[in-house]
Amino acid sequence: MIEKNSLQAPSGEPDRTRSDAAPGKAALAWTHTARFLTTASQLRELPPTELPEIAFVGRSNAGKSTAINVLAQQKRLAFASKTPGRTQHINLFELGPKDAPDALFADLPGYGYAAVARGAKLRWQQVMADYLEQRRSLSGVVLMIDSRLGATDLDRQLLGFIAPRVGTGTVRLLVLLTKADKLNRSESQAALAAMQTLLGEFATEQADVGVALFSALKRSGVEDAALVLHGWAHRPLG
Numbered sequence: 001m002i003e004k005n006s007l008q009a010p011s012g013e014p015d016r017t018r019s020d021a022a023p024g025k026a027a028l029a030w031t032h033t034a035r036f037l038t039t040a041s042q043l044r045e046l047p048p049t050e051l052p053e054i055a056f057v058g059r060s061n062a063g064k065s066t067a068i069n070v071l072a073q074q075k076r077l078a079f080a081s082k083t084p085g086r087t088q089h090i091n092l093f094e095l096g097p098k099d100a101p102d103a104l105f106a107d108l109p110g111y112g113y114a115a116v117a118r119g120a121k122l123r124w125q126q127v128m129a130d131y132l133e134q135r136r137s138l139s140g141v142v143l144m145i146d147s148r149l150g151a152t153d154l155d156r157q158l159l160g161f162i163a164p165r166v167g168t169g170t171v172r173l174l175v176l177l178t179k180a181d182k183l184n185r186s187e188s189q190a191a192l193a194a195m196q197t198l199l200g201e202f203a204t205e206q207a208d209v210g211v212a213l214f215s216a217l218k219r220s221g222v223e224d225a226a227l228v229l230h231g232w233a234h235r236p237l238g
């Protein structure tokens, strides 16, 4: 499990005991309930909600769609965001019982795609900044970063957008270092250490920040990520 403020991640396979297997399974059963709700190209088009909302963000090609799909155990759930014309949209998914949804996932546009024109990039920046700074129901952000590349300028810019709310503890942050199957053990440890150093800048008494290695391919880190998100949605901000 990823501890609050610890900036720690499980090294290798978590040492699961019988007693902590059940919460992981329950958390995964919960993420598997994700279903498409709606799509919007601007903040004001998103439905207001009282449900806690967890946003997934990352550079394009970071593995965001694959991560959402593996969490949701659905092959194509997040690929709607890759449909031409939809790449700049925010897609909302609903979770929990159908008659009593208890959280939303928001899949935000991937950024940093080289072929995107300057105008579209600026528009992206505005949509992301508006959403991350103003969306009232936002309670957590999952930032996907390719473990081989580490944080880019745009990732740092995004962290800047959310820093004020993370600092006050009103928005939690989990960084998933994706495609971890491509790294060997020492490279994994180096990637984790570099991210922990960067995230150290956000450390405040209230901040709830975590980082973990993640591989959709090997399914490592998936259950731990589900546990964190389930905790965010079901434990009020303290």
Ligand code: GDP
Pocket (backbone or CB within 6 Å): 058, 059, 060, 061, 062, 063, 064, 065, 066, 067, 110, 178, 179, 180, 181, 182, 214, 215, 216, 217, 218
């Ligand atoms: P997105 O643009 O952030 O949504 O990225 P995608 O989910 O489309 O993934 C980008 C590329 O990375 C695709 O070719 C995926 O197959 C690959 N990929 C995603 N997750 C993993 C992973 O865990 N391991 C490996 N080796 N490749 C991955």
